[in-house]
Amino acid sequence: MRQMIHATTMAVLLAATALPALTQAGPLSPVAYVNNSAVTQYELDQRVRFLEILRAPDANREAALQALIDDRLKLQAARQMGIAVTDQGLEQGLAEFAGRANLSIEAFTEALAREGVDRQAYRDFVRAGVAWREVVRQRIVPTITVSDREVEQELTREIETPIITQVLVSELVIPAPPGQEQAALALAQRLSETVTSAGEFSAAARQYSAVPSAAQGGQVPWTPLENLAPGLRNIILGLQPGSISQPLTVQGAVVLFFLRDTRGRLRAGAEAQTVDYVELSLPSAAEGARILSVADSCETVYVEANRIPGDVIRRQTQSLDAVPLDVAQRLASLDPNEGTVIDYGAGARLVMLCDRTPSLIADTTPSTTLPGLPVPARREEAPAAGAAEAPNAQNAASDAAQAAGVASDGAPPLRSREDVRAVIFNRKATLAADAYLAELRADALMRRP
Numbered sequence: 193m194r195q196m197i198h199a200t201t202m203a204v205l206l207a208a209t210a211l212p213a214l215t216q217a218g219p220l221s222p223v224a225y226v227n228n229s230a231v232t233q234y235e236l237d238q239r240v241r242f243l244e245i246l247r248a249p250d251a252n253r254e255a256a257l258q259a260l261i262d263d264r265l266k267l268q269a270a271r272q273m274g275i276a277v278t279d280q281g282l283e284q285g286l287a288e289f290a291g292r293a294n295l296s297i298e299a300f301t302e303a304l305a306r307e308g309v310d311r312q313a314y315r316d317f318v319r320a321g322v323a324w325r326e327v328v329r330q331r332i333v334p335t336i337t338v339s340d341r342e343v344e345q346e347l348t349r350e351i352e353t354p355i356i357t358q359v360l361v362s363e364l365v366i367p368a369p370p371g372q373e374q375a376a377l378a379l380a381q382r383l384s385e386t387v388t389s390a391g392e393f394s395a396a397a398r399q400y401s402a403v404p405s406a407a408q409g410g411q412v413p414w415t416p417l418e419n420l421a422p423g424l425r426n427i428i429l430g431l432q433p434g435s436i437s438q439p440l441t442v443q444g445a446v447v448l449f450f451l452r453d454t455r456g457r458l459r460a461g462a463e464a465q466t467v468d469y470v471e472l473s474l475p476s477a478a479e480g481a482r483i484l485s486v487a488d489s490c491e492t493v494y495v496e497a498n499r500i501p502g503d504v505i506r507r508q509t510q511s512l513d514a515v516p517l518d519v520a521q522r523l524a525s526l527d528p529n530e531g532t533v534i535d536y537g538a539g540a541r542l543v544m545l546c547d548r549t550p551s552l553i554a555d556t557t558p559s560t561t562l563p564g565l566p567v568p569a570r571r572e573e574a575p576a577a578g579a580a581e582a583p584n585a586q587n588a589a590s591d592a593a594q595a596a597g598v599a600s601d602g603a604p605p606l607r608s609r610e611d612v613r614a615v616i617f618n619r620k621a622t623l624a625a626d627a628y629l630a631e632l633r634a635d636a637l638m639r640r641p
Contacts, residue, residue, distance in 0.1 A: 224257060224640050226264040235260055238313035245307050249384075249438055263320035265632040270323035273330060277322050282315065285322040324625075332624045338616045344549065346612050351550045354456030355604070356417055359428050362390065362410035362450040364397040369444065380439035380446040387436050393450040402445070414455070424449075464551040467523055468509040472497055472542040480533035480542040489529045490546040511551055519543055552606065 219237070222230035236253065239260055243251035250256075270276075277285075283297070290300035301311050364383070368376035379400065387393050394409025401410055417425060427437055431451040440447045470490045474480045483496045490507065497505040512520060522532045522543050531544030607615075 222641055224261055225638065226261050227268060227637050229264050229268070231257065231260045231264065235313070235316075238309055239317070241307065242304070242309050242313055242317065245304065245309060247441075249381075261638065262629060262633075263316070265629065265636060266320050266324040266327065269628075269632055270327050273327060275323060275326045275330070277319050277326075281322050282319055285318040286315065289318055289321075328621060328625045332621055332628065336617055336620045336624065338613050338620070342616055343609055343612050344553065346616060347553045347606065347609070348550055350606060350612075351459065351462050351552050354458055356429065356454045356456045358414050358416055358455040359420075359451065360414050360453040360455075361412050361428060362393050362397060362452060363403065363405055363412055364393065364401045364410050364448040364450075365403045366400050366446045366448075367402045367444065368441075368446050373441075373446075376446045377439055377441065380448055383448060384436050384438055387450070390434070390450060390452055393436060393448075410450070411452075459552070461552050462550060465512045465548050466509060466551045467512050467515060467548050468507070468546040469515075469519075469523060470494070470505060470507045470542075470544050470546060471519070472500075472544075473504045474500070474533075474540045474542055477533050477535040477540040480540045483542055484531050484533065484544075487531070487544070490544050493531070493542065493544055507546070512548075523548075 219232065219234035221233050223233050223236050224231040236257055239256040240251060240253055243256055243259075250259075286297045286300075290297050293300060293303075295303065301314060304314055305311065364380075366376045366380055383396050383400075387396060394411070397406050397410030405412060417428075420428065427440065428449060428451060431437060431449070433451050433453050435451060437449040437451075440449075468490075470493050472480070472483070472493060474483075483493065487493045487496055494505060512523070515523065518534060519541075522534065523545050526532065526543075526545040528545055528547050531542055534541045534543060
């Protein structure tokens with residue numbers, strides 16, 4: 193009897209010591225702690241599967257774990273600010289996310305369940321996003337400003353960026369017969385993450401591609417952009433020369449593209465400039481040199497002009513081709529708020545460039561004159577010969593181009609100032625939000641078992 197009791201006691205002790213080990217290996221075992229909040233193995237498995245269903249480029253365990261850690265930090269930051277996600281707010285977020293797939297919440301949830309993702313995993317994912325959006329709205333958005341100058345610089349870059357008309361790509365088509373789709377996708381994903389040069393892509397194409405171009409390393413001749421299907425065109429335009437695309441799944445294959453080079457052209461009028469400048473009539477070149485030694489902007493030139501009797505200063509904004517040649521020659525070498533003096537012997541003229549702008553956006557650029565200063569005069573262009581006889585035809589052509597989403601020269605239309613301002617604002621807000629999240633990571637107490 194004593195031996196039986198001893199054996200029973202040992203069995204109980206062994207079971208008791210084995211229980212934590214079994215629990216630790218189970219789906220509810222923690223894989224990370226974030227400020228004493230545990231991320232479980234089950235959550236990690238669900239997030240990986242969720243990302244795989246969404247075909248996210250970072251559908252791997254390490255990226256999924258980092259995303260779950262960030263979600264904990266976002267929710268903790270929201271709680272510290274007194275932000276709570278209401279049932280209504282959560283439902284709106286769920287509907288917005290499901291709507292991207294043109295599905296209702298119920299239909300989207302059922303589709304996820306069929307693929308092994310629980311309803312709660314979907315709700316937790318959206319809840320963190322809704323909470324963080326409100327954190328950004330309250331903490332980040334009030335600090336963001338966008339100046340008119342930033343809008344003009346963005347528009348200028350858009351005007352000066354060539355419009356792509358031809359592309360030089362390489363292709364790699366991996367066969368994906370029935371039953372081998374996941375293997376083909378995994379290979380394509382690995383290549384998209386490791387290939388960094390045209391030579392590496394060519395070697396991979398020769399080894400894995402199943403189309404005739406494989407013999408040439410997947411290289412395709414120069415192709416007009418307009419010859420590409422719209423979906424493929426968007427993929428190629430999303431690449432920078434020397435970069436590889438994400439895997440594209442098509443019927444029976446997985447495709448990768450490598451952009452080697454592009455050709456393009458400037459939009460009509462892109463090189464035409466409108467200049468904003470001041471002219472100050474002076475009795476001598478020496479006086480002009482003195483003023484330039486103390487004036488560092490067009491506005492301070494006006495201050496100096498007040499010391500000179502008479503109407504000696506004027507400020508103009510006009511197309512560069514309308515500026516007198518002697519002045520235009522000087523303006524060509526000046527940066528904004530730089531000036532020079534033209535010596536006429538019996539007198540002199542100080543010329544300072546205030547700003548130069550592509551003519552395509554000059555008409556939408558707001559004036560920046562100071563109170564009490566004259567408004568820059570804009571040169572009125574005379575109508576071209578024959579314009580009065582056919583205004584309807586010109587307007588009809590312009591309207592048709594706008595309706596088709598292109599400018600009258602076939603180029604994409606310039607974005608409005610409001611659209612550009614919104615893009616810059618969102619870019620700044622995203623960068624600021626990422627910086628704040630990085631601070632939360634740095635300050636958090638995190639460990640992995």
